[in-house]
Amino acid sequence: MHEGRCLCGNIAFAVEGPPNDIINCHCYFCQRATGSAYLVETMFDIDKFHLLYGTPRVYHHISAGSGKAIHIHFCEDCGTKTHMRFDRFPTSVGVFSGTFDQPDWFERTHDSALHFFLSTAPKGTVLPAGYAVYDAHYWQADGVVATPQIFDVNVLVTDEVQAKSRERLRGSGLG
Ligand SMILES: [Zn+2]
Numbered sequence: 001m002h003e004g005r006c007l008c009g010n011i012a013f014a015v016e017g018p019p020n021d022i023i024n025c026h027c028y029f030c031q032r033a034t035g036s037a038y039l040v041e042t043m044f045d046i047d048k049f050h051l052l053y054g055t056p057r058v059y060h061h062i063s064a065g066s067g068k069a070i071h072i073h074f075c076e077d078c079g080t081k082t083h084m085r086f087d088r089f090p091t092s093v094g095v096f097s098g099t100f101d102q103p104d105w106f107e108r109t110h111d112s113a114l115h116f117f118l119s120t121a122p123k124g125t126v127l128p129a130g131y132a133v134y135d136a137h138y139w140q141a142d143g144v145v146a147t148p149q150i151f152d153v154n155v156l157v158t159d160e161v162q163a164k165s166r167e168r169l170r171g172s173g174l175g
């Protein structure tokens with residue numbers, strides 16, 4: 001069991017690990033939701049996630065990509081977002097992993113840690129060698145599974161890297 005909590009401590013949760021996936025997401029939604037460069041989102045089956053105390057408020061956001069609702073749970077006292085539920089993936093919970101008491105407790109392996117949305121990653125982001133990097137999401141609304149790139153060396157996001165990624169998305173009919 002690994003616990004997490006909001007800044008003020010009024011909301012606490014625990015998960016039974018390890019996460020199913022670790023999604024480093026560089027999409028505009030995650031940038032805006034975190035106010036930062038990207039979200040480290042650990043995914044758990046709903047029965048492995050336990051609210052220990054507190055009552056999160058829930059903001060219902062319609063995803064620009066899927067058109068389905070994302071339910072963002074946050075502390076109304078301190079504003080910290082702790083986790084999300086998804087109409088698209090009803091059996092999953094996504095945790096804002098910076099809220100864990102030990103934000104590094106889970107192991108980031110080449111199989112489990114994915115990078116999403118290279119196409120919108122801010123300039124200056126570094127994508128690590130050896131990890132699956134997707135131009136957008138892993139799977140699209142129509143169920144098509146995308147093909148990742150795996151870089152031999154760490155890649156710094158520049159205008160050129162962004163442009164190439166967007167071009168690939170358009171070429172694949174997904175952009
Ligand atoms: Zn709080």
Ligand SMILES: [Zn+2]
Nearest residue numbers: 025026027030
């Ligand atoms: Zn995202």
